Amino acid sequence: MSRKPATRTRPAKTAAKPVSGVTVRHYCQGIGDCHLLTFKKADGKPFRMLIDCGIHVSVAGGPALVADIVSDLKKETGGKIDVLVVTHEHWDHVSGFLTAKDLFKDFVVGDVWMAWTENPADAEAAELDKFKGQAIAALQGVGQKLDAMQGLSSYMAGVRDGLQSVLGFQFGAAGERVRSARDAAARLSQKPSPTYFEPGGPPVTIDALPNLRVYVLGPPRDKAALRLEEKASEMFPLASGGPFARALASGLKVNEATDADYVDELSPFERNVGTPLSAALTGDKGSDPAIDIAAFVRKHYSGPVSAAASIEDRDQSWRRIDADWMGIAADLALQLDRGVNNTSLVLAFEFTDSGRVLLFPGDAQIGNWLSWKDLKWPVGQGTVTSADLLARTVYLKVAHHGSQNATPQKQGFDLLTSADLSAFIPTNKLDALKVHWGEMPYEGILTALDAKTKGRVIRADDPWLADKNGKPAFAAPSGSIQAVRSLPRDATGGPGGLWVEVDLV
Numbered sequence: 001m002s003r004k005p006a007t008r009t010r011p012a013k014t015a016a017k018p019v020s021g022v023t024v025r026h027y028c029q030g031i032g033d034c035h036l037l038t039f040k041k042a043d044g045k046p047f048r049m050l051i052d053c054g055i056h057v058s059v060a061g062g063p064a065l066v067a068d069i070v071s072d073l074k075k076e077t078g079g080k081i082d083v084l085v086v087t088h089e090h091w092d093h094v095s096g097f098l099t100a101k102d103l104f105k106d107f108v109v110g111d112v113w114m115a116w117t118e119n120p121a122d123a124e125a126a127e128l129d130k131f132k133g134q135a136i137a138a139l140q141g142v143g144q145k146l147d148a149m150q151g152l153s154s155y156m157a158g159v160r161d162g163l164q165s166v167l168g169f170q171f172g173a174a175g176e177r178v179r180s181a182r183d184a185a186a187r188l189s190q191k192p193s194p195t196y197f198e199p200g201g202p203p204v205t206i207d208a209l210p211n212l213r214v215y216v217l218g219p220p221r222d223k224a225a226l227r228l229e230e231k232a233s234e235m236f237p238l239a240s241g242g243p244f245a246r247a248l249a250s251g252l253k254v255n256e257a258t259d260a261d262y263v264d265e266l267s268p269f270e271r272n273v274g275t276p277l278s279a280a281l282t283g284d285k286g287s288d289p290a291i292d293i294a295a296f297v298r299k300h301y302s303g304p305v306s307a308a309a310s311i312e313d314r315d316q317s318w319r320r321i322d323a324d325w326m327g328i329a330a331d332l333a334l335q336l337d338r339g340v341n342n343t344s345l346v347l348a349f350e351f352t353d354s355g356r357v358l359l360f361p362g363d364a365q366i367g368n369w370l371s372w373k374d375l376k377w378p379v380g381q382g383t384v385t386s387a388d389l390l391a392r393t394v395y396l397k398v399a400h401h402g403s404q405n406a407t408p409q410k411q412g413f414d415l416l417t418s419a420d421l422s423a424f425i426p427t428n429k430l431d432a433l434k435v436h437w438g439e440m441p442y443e444g445i446l447t448a449l450d451a452k453t454k455g456r457v458i459r460a461d462d463p464w465l466a467d468k469n470g471k472p473a474f475a476a477p478s479g480s481i482q483a484v485r486s487l488p489r490d491a492t493g494g495p496g497g498l499w500v501e502v503d504l505v
């Protein structure tokens with residue numbers, strides 16, 4: 001019996017990782033961010049940086065998917081993360097630190113990086129926090145009212161749906177608070193507290209990575225850039241609690257009329273000449289017993305209470321304007337959402353030998369981007385500006401899931417001039433449609449990015465990620481992307497891709 005010479009099988013060669021480059025594994029949960037950056041230390045060992053770990057509450061099966069992601073992270077890193085970056089306090093960026101806390105507790109995290117806006121010892125951050133607390137409480141109140149009301153106009157039904165999706169950035173499905181998730185992330189640090197960053201000063205250096213500089217571009221200290229309102233105002237809306245938040249809180253209390261000592265600061269009349277609507281509708285006579293205002297109100301603005309009457313007859317809320325003032329909740333919700341997005345910690349990673357830059361802007365919206373314009377960093381004998389960094393950016397994590405208002409044209413796109421630019425968008429169009437976010441990702445941004453990157457854009461919801469033999473439409477290596485690998489989610493029991501990984505240089 002002759003024996004064939006043994007064929008030597010070599011272990012499959014993984015793509016050689018560039019010495020001065022980085023491997024970025026983007027998890028593909030859709031509306032949510034989780035990115036693992038693996039740099040190579042001078043001794044050849046990996047240096048792991050994790051940026052965010054969350055999923056929006058509206059995504060079905062979100063916590064289970066995040067658990068799969070964290071298990072994969074554990075497998076890939078052995079549970080050792082050198083730096084955990086938490087960009088901002090939104091559920092879709094931090095939920096995993098709470099919902100998968102039992103998995104994260106086995107991780108060893110060297111340091112946690114956060115923006116100055118998360119620092120409880122910072123006076124301006126405390127002002128911002130006060131606004132957030134008031135706004136969330138007011139919006140929750142309105143949300144509960146609207147949920148309980150029947151016969152809402154289509155506009156108010158839209159406000160109700162919009163509120164739910166904005167509050168979805170603040171709470172988990174079981175009502176968990178986003179603050180708990182952020183704080184769970186902070187507690188993972190081996191240091192006593194996170195390291196807080198703000199723009200300005202020399203770039204951050206890491207001893208183990210002499211080839212890397214990290215520039216902090218945002219969030220700005222400038223109140224106007226962080227402001228929640230479109231219009232300029234002398235008053236710092238973040239500090240004041242915001243006129244919308246006050247009006248909503250006030251309105252809710254008037255409607256409830258439970259606190260006898262409460263004075264509606266916005267009411268045009270003295271308290272003793274009014275009758276709370278709730279009292280009138282329930283048959284309470286109101287403050288002046290001589291006038292049965294309650295009977296009048298019930299006759300003209302309410303409907304028959306008999307269960308025999310049709311629901312349309314019983315529900316006469318369309319005759320009243322008591323719900324319409326809640327429409328201002330839409331403005332407040334937008335202010336809150338944009339304001340928190342603008343607190344995103346924005347980092348640019350520069351390789352000092354090649355000058356190539358990776359930009360991770362979190363969910364920075366226009367105010368944050370515009371604030372980078374005047375930033376300068378002393379480096380060696382010279383000065384680096386934000387325009388330099390943008391011009392040398394070869395890889396962009398697209399901000400805020402590709403929404404319309406998170407990548408400005410002149411101070412954003414137009415400055416990204418590298419011929420090697422490639423991009424990743426953590427987004428899922430179907431989930432965004434489900435929660436009425438409209439066009440996310442925004443078609444105009446997709447078209448512009450596609451032209452600028454020559455098609456080198458990867459999206460978390462790209463169909464090819466679901467196929468184990470799937471490949472992107474662009475050739476790799478191409479631009480800054482040297483290699484692409486991906487893992488379909490069917491390995492963990494779901495549609496789509498679990499992650500996509502790019503070697504960048």
Ligand SMILES: [Zn+2]
Pocket residue numbers: 031032033090092093363400401
């Ligand atoms: Zn987000």
